[in-house]
Amino acid sequence: MTIIKICGLSTPDTLAAALDSGADMVGLVFFPKSPRCVDLDTARFLADQARGRAAIVALTVDADDALIEDIVAATRPDLLQLHGHETAARVAAIKARFRRPVMKAVGIASAADVAAARDLAATLLAQADGEDRILLDAKPPKDAALPGGNGLPFDRNLVVGLDLALPFMVSGGLDPASVAEAIRLVTPWGVDVSSGVERAPGVKDPARIEAFIKAARAACDDGGDARGKVA
Numbered sequence: 001m002t003i004i005k006i007c008g009l010s011t012p013d014t015l016a017a018a019l020d021s022g023a024d025m026v027g028l029v030f031f032p033k034s035p036r037c038v039d040l041d042t043a044r045f046l047a048d049q050a051r052g053r054a055a056i057v058a059l060t061v062d063a064d065d066a067l068i069e070d071i072v073a074a075t076r077p078d079l080l081q082l083h084g085h086e087t088a089a090r091v092a093a094i095k096a097r098f099r100r101p102v103m104k105a106v107g108i109a110s111a112a113d114v115a116a117a118r119d120l121a122a123t124l125l126a127q128a129d130g131e132d133r134i135l136l137d138a139k140p141p142k143d144a145a146l147p148g149g150n151g152l153p154f155d156r157n158l159v160v161g162l163d164l165a166l167p168f169m170v171s172g173g174l175d176p177a178s179v180a181e182a183i184r185l186v187t188p189w190g191v192d193v194s195s196g197v198e199r200a201p202g203v204k205d206p207a208r209i210e211a212f213i214k215a216a217r218a219a220c221d222d223g224g225d226a227r228g229k230v231a
């Protein structure tokens, strides 16, 4: 089964759409410049709504320990998504302090970036027991306000047949029309979407969330996730 993550949820009704449609993971964004950013009270409420139905993912960008501490206390996340320039050492420090698995985002635009993802996966595997994840995303355009969530794809051919030491998700510009092809081509452990299920930046669309999850599940049923990675 391919794991499906809907990222950047910020309201109870759109979160309900993701949960009712069968999302495996739901992402809360804690980056002030993002139109999807949630404050701690909203995040606590949404996390309570999601708990037990989907894994809760807290997304930060080069956050300091104080902010992560507040986020962890409010949401008790299952996974910390690190979407900035966190080094392997910083990732290790976050894991040691907060005792949660992480998913580290890696921007992909070249074979060298894929090699960097491979190295990072091996390093994370050596540090822990294989609980961590890698997220392969598009690199943001120069001068972009956001390091992710820009709705831009990367060349999936760079990662066809990729085998990392850790399970990885593919993201970047996915939508209900493109997710099946990405699953068939790359057979990732999971797929992640934000912009592609929105009607405007930061405004999730319940119908598009449902369509995305249906399309991804249909691709799995067609054998698109033939690698059968662990959930």
Ligand SMILES: O=C(O)c1ccccc1NCC(=O)[C@H](O)[C@H](O)COP(=O)(O)O
Pocket (backbone or CB within 6 Å): 007, 008, 029, 031, 034, 035, 036, 037, 059, 061, 083, 135, 137, 146, 147, 148, 149, 150, 151, 152, 171, 172, 173, 174, 192, 193, 194, 195, 196
């Ligand atoms: O979504 C944001 O606003 C955001 C802000 C800062 C860092 C990352 C952010 N989003 C990451 C994601 O939503 C996904 O993990 C991924 O980048 C896919 O985004 P999209 O291309 O919009 O589907």
